[in-house]
Amino acid sequence: MTSTPSAPAAAGEAIVDWYATAARDLPWRRPGVDAWAVLVSEVMLQQTPVARVEPVWRDWMARWPTPAALAAVPPADVIRAWGKLGYPRRALRLREAAIALVDRHGGVVPPDVAALEALPGVGTYTARAVACFGYGQPQPVVDTNVRRVVARLVHGRAEAGNARAADLPDVASLTPPDPGRAVRFSVAVMELGALVCVARSPRCAACPVRDRCAWRLAGAPAHDGPARRVQRFTGTDRQVRGRLLDVLRAADEPVDAAALEPAWDDAVQRSRCLDSLLTDGLVEQTPDGLFRLPLGDQGT
């Protein structure tokens, strides 16, 4: 005897069916892509759009197809290969994760969420994404897209709040019971948020669950809570650090402090940012006081 599916579960099934027809053909989703390749893609995709990640991911996977391959190269190589994806500390953490995989996991990406979360640069989202997309586990995967879909579809709100533990049960309530469909649901609901239920101008006409969406049924009310503050960039240390790193990425040889002056006029801020880059391990100083991207062991 069959029980009537709950309304949320029916919505989840509809989202899985939609994905079968609407999914993008992204390289890290293709058959045969292993968990290491998935992990690299997920770290690169943290706060960086798909279109900018694709070519860099291809380069990385060609150069470093295994954790052991990446673990063997100096930080300077991964910082350069990271290019302009942004947040270059992610590149360092990915290399550190590769080293941890070699040291503690036999050079293999572990399949369990707890072990994944223990890796540098791998948090709640990324650990579950790797377990689900890399190993086919029916894990709830909650990113900014999923939280926005849930906010509208389930709660009738225009925008999601900050990430909370309560997001996981919300997503679980939508997830199909069949394990295979549950895995596809995790990627499907992200895709729905990325392509249809987007932040600025949602394309509700193309939405497979528009008739069940609590937000639309409520008349698509505007966001009522406090507007989430957007981070400034111009003039911040983030910009200055980026400029300094630009100079060092382009330099074949170590450079002196004078070579970094054109990167930013304010000497106080420039110095502070250089210090922070040294602290982060994105820059190192040679014995004679010059600056370069870190060579790690092979620099000595």
Added chain:
DNA sequence: CAGCCGTGGAT
């Protein structure tokens, strides 16, 4: 937990 950590395309 609020603030910080890059970058560039779209609006």
Added chain:
DNA sequence: TATCCAAGGCT
């Protein structure tokens, strides 16, 4: 031109 915001993580 200014603002938004993009598959988060860390402190």
